[in-house]
Amino acid sequence: MPTTPSTLDRTTAAERRRTLVRTTRDVAEDLAADALARDQAGRPPTDEVARLREAGLLAALTPPAPERGTDWRTGCAVVRRVASADSSVGEVLARHYVHAWSGRFHASRHHADALEEESVRAQWLWTGASRGTAPDDDSDGQDLTLRPRDSGHVLNGCRFVDTAVAVADRIVVDARCAVTGDILTVLIPPDARGVTVEPAHDRLGQRVAGAGTVVLDRVTVPPGQVLGRRPDDEESTAPFTALAEPALRLALCHVGLGIVEGALSEARDLSRGGRAYRLPGTDPDLFLTYGELASAAQTAIAVVDRATETMAQALDTGARLDDEEAAGVSALVATAETVTSKAALHITARVLELADAPGLDRFWRNARVLTAHHPAAHRLRSIGEHYLNGSHRAVAATFH
Incomplete structure (x- = not known):
């Protein structure tokens, strides 16, 4: 079978994705090694951004285009993996990635292309x-x-x-x-x-x-x-432009999932290493607790993954996106945010009861700050209104 330009493009994109996944894993392992010390120091992320830039993540996490950028699904996976090692850096990367889409959300295509090309060339942090x-x-x-x-x-x-x-x-x-x-x-x-x-x-x-x-x-x-x-009046906003705000909230859901996965992983390692209040194999209640927390995490992951897939499809649709589709995306993101916030706060609080180790509290503190700005009651009312009244832009505009 002859190799066509489109086949080459797909192959190149697949190779870039595999390289990005390997790089992300290496960066996450590097960040995890001193995450507690850096959290305690609380300094601006100058060194952390240098690590991201040196690894090429700032250039990679820009909107997808031929021979550059990263698709929405992969970009969110990168954010989540980094956040599991250090949620502060994960949030930096999440906001960078979404704000790098600003040209596509708000500007002309020519203007957006120029900004994205310069961002990749200069490795801007957004x-x-x-x-x-x-x-x-x-x-x-x-x-x-x-x-x-x-x-x-x-x-x-x-x-x-x-x-x-x-x-x-x-x-x-x-x-x-x-x-x-x-x-x-x-x-x-x-x-x-x-x-x-x-x-x-x-x-x-x-x-x-x-x-x-x-x-x-x-x-x-x-x-x-x-x-x-x-x-x-946000009801007059173009449907694709209206994705900007829920896209950011959804990327932050992946930061929340990273916090959950990091907290559970660290608590599990402490339990296995004998540094927990109760040791594995000696207390069936411990299995029950971990089963509850793992189930809560998997539920949040499933909801966020569904919203991520729907957002990816909407971003691929671009200017052809209609009002009903945009409202549906906003509703799914609001649901993902509600489930993730609840899971992150619950799981990070519960792991403190399972293990005794310095710094384990940072997961709860990080989850608390990440979720503090968006009251659950407002999101739930908006989800209910969308469910009862259908997909209207007036309803979609309330998902903030």
């Missing part, structure tokens, strides 16, 4: 924080404002960023134009004039993620850094 227009947002509205000028806009204000605020290469934020009222998604280089960062210290969990506040004082935003305009 981060960001979008306020959005969530119904449960109890803030006073947008905390960043743009004012038009001849050469683009001037950006002022501050925004809390969950990861890599001091070490990122590009920060994605949304801001309201003070003149037109439009909400624009913009890309900010942290080394631009007027940008300062204030790292957060002494966090309860995710201590190595590099959270902090970015302060923007009369920062010039040229037209090329404006990715696109988002309607104030």
